[in-house]
Amino acid sequence: MPYRHAHRWLSLLFPLIVLAFWPGYFGRLREAPFALHAHGITATAWLALLTVQSWSIATHRVAWHRRYGLATFVILPLFAAAGPLALHSMVSLWRSGADPFHATYGARLASADMIAGASVIAMVAYALTRRRQVVAHGSAMLATALLVLPPILGRLLPIIPGFPVGGSAGFGGFRLSFHLANLLTLLIATLLAARTPGRGIGFTLAAVATAAQMIAFETIGGTEAWERCVTLLTELPPAPLAVAAAMASGALLYAAWRQIPPRTGRVVPAKAGGQ
Numbered sequence: 001m002p003y004r005h006a007h008r009w010l011s012l013l014f015p016l017i018v019l020a021f022w023p024g025y026f027g028r029l030r031e032a033p034f035a036l037h038a039h040g041i042t043a044t045a046w047l048a049l050l051t052v053q054s055w056s057i058a059t060h061r062v063a064w065h066r067r068y069g070l071a072t073f074v075i076l077p078l079f080a081a082a083g084p085l086a087l088h089s090m091v092s093l094w095r096s097g098a099d100p101f102h103a104t105y106g107a108r109l110a111s112a113d114m115i116a117g118a119s120v121i122a123m124v125a126y127a128l129t130r131r132r133q134v135v136a137h138g139s140a141m142l143a144t145a146l147l148v149l150p151p152i153l154g155r156l157l158p159i160i161p162g163f164p165v166g167g168s169a170g171f172g173g174f175r176l177s178f179h180l181a182n183l184l185t186l187l188i189a190t191l192l193a194a195r196t197p198g199r200g201i202g203f204t205l206a207a208v209a210t211a212a213q214m215i216a217f218e219t220i221g222g223t224e225a226w227e228r229c230v231t232l233l234t235e236l237p238p239a240p241l242a243v244a245a246a247m248a249s250g251a252l253l254y255a256a257w258r259q260i261p262p263r264t265g266r267v268v269p270a271k272a273g274g275q
Contacts, residue, residue, distance in 0.1 A: 002196070003138050007054035010145055013047060013152070020155040035238070039086035042079040043148070046120075049075055050145055057138075073253055076124055080249035083117040084241035091230045104171045105178075107230045108221030112213040119209035120144045121249045123202055125256040132260060133199070139192070140202030146189050147206060150213070153181035179214060186210045 018026055025032055025040060049071055056065040087110055093099065094106020127140035157163060157177035169176035189207035193200045220226050 002135050003054065003142055004058040006138075006142050007051050007058060010047065010051040010054060010142075013145065013148060014044075016152050016156070017044070017047075017148075020152040024155075033089055035082070035085035035089040038078075038082035042075060042082045045075050046079055047145060047148065050141060054138075054142065072124065072128075073250065073257075076121060076253060077246040077250040080117070080121055081242040081246035083113070084245050085238050087113055087117075088233065088236075088238040088241070092234050095231060095234050100171055101174070105174060107227050108217045110230050110233075111216040111221035111226060115209055115213050115216060116147045116150075119205065120147060121252060123205050125252050126205070127202065128253060128256040129259045135196050135199040136201060138202075139196065139200040140205065143189065143192075143202035143206035146185055146203070147209060149185040149188070150178065150181040150210065153184060154178045157181060178217065182210050182214045186214075 021040070025036055029037075049068065052068055053065055056062075056068065090102065090106055090113075091110050093102035094110075097103040123140045123144050127137050130136040130140065154174065154177045157180055158165070158173040163169075163173050164176055165173040170178075186207055189203045189210060193203035193207060196203075
């Protein structure tokens with residue numbers, strides 16, 4: 001069974017998430033806006049489902065794996081809906097200049113976050129179309145967890161004593177930590193893809209998405225044209241955007257699921273002589 005220890009690696013993400021997001025979220029839960037709660041809960045639910053699914057198939061609980069896998073059609077559309085809410089909240093802080101971090105990086109991060117969110121949905125849709133090809137299906141599902149690494153590492157690296165701050169490293173060292181975190185994720189995704197050439201396409205997709213985020217952060221994300229688009233986004237009501245994202249992702253996942261015909265019962269041929 002490929003990736004049979006993946007659930008152990010996935011379980012390590014949860015304490016890292018708490019540590020990385022303690023200052024901006026877990027440490028101030030009562031003050032956090034609904035958008036952050038929605039994004040945090042749905043993203044954590046997806047990682048939890050990935051962990052359970054990896055464990056269930058590694059321990060040969062195939063019936064559990066198929067049953068709980070249906071939760072994908074609930075969790076992923078909710079995750080997609082939470083994306084525009086969190087994005088709208090972030091770019092609103094950027095536009096208002098609420099704090100130096102968002103004023104510096106809000107628009108740039110919006111470009112990267114859009115790529116990451118869309119990539120997760122696309123990789124899961126691909127995985128559903130390959131659900132009877134164990135390696136391809138597993139790699140595409142597990143690869144979605146790799147896209148969580150840059151936000152985690154990007155927040156943890158600057159707390160290392162002596163980490164560069166200011167100048168080319170950016171405000172709070174975040175620009176440097178952002179790229180280092182993405183480079184490490186890109187390396188991991190590339191190595192995992194190389195282990196199963198031709199079948200671990202999910203990790204290849206994660207590598208492409210990670211590289212695209214780095215490029216967008218430094219190019220499109222810093223242009224005046226992009227800032228005008230982000231400004232326009234702040235003027236749109238977030239609720240309809242969330243509903244549209246949920247419906248679009250749900251439709252895509254359903255269409256991907258329908259690509260594989262349902263299993264049919266095996267017909268047992270009658271024995272000779274009518275026995």
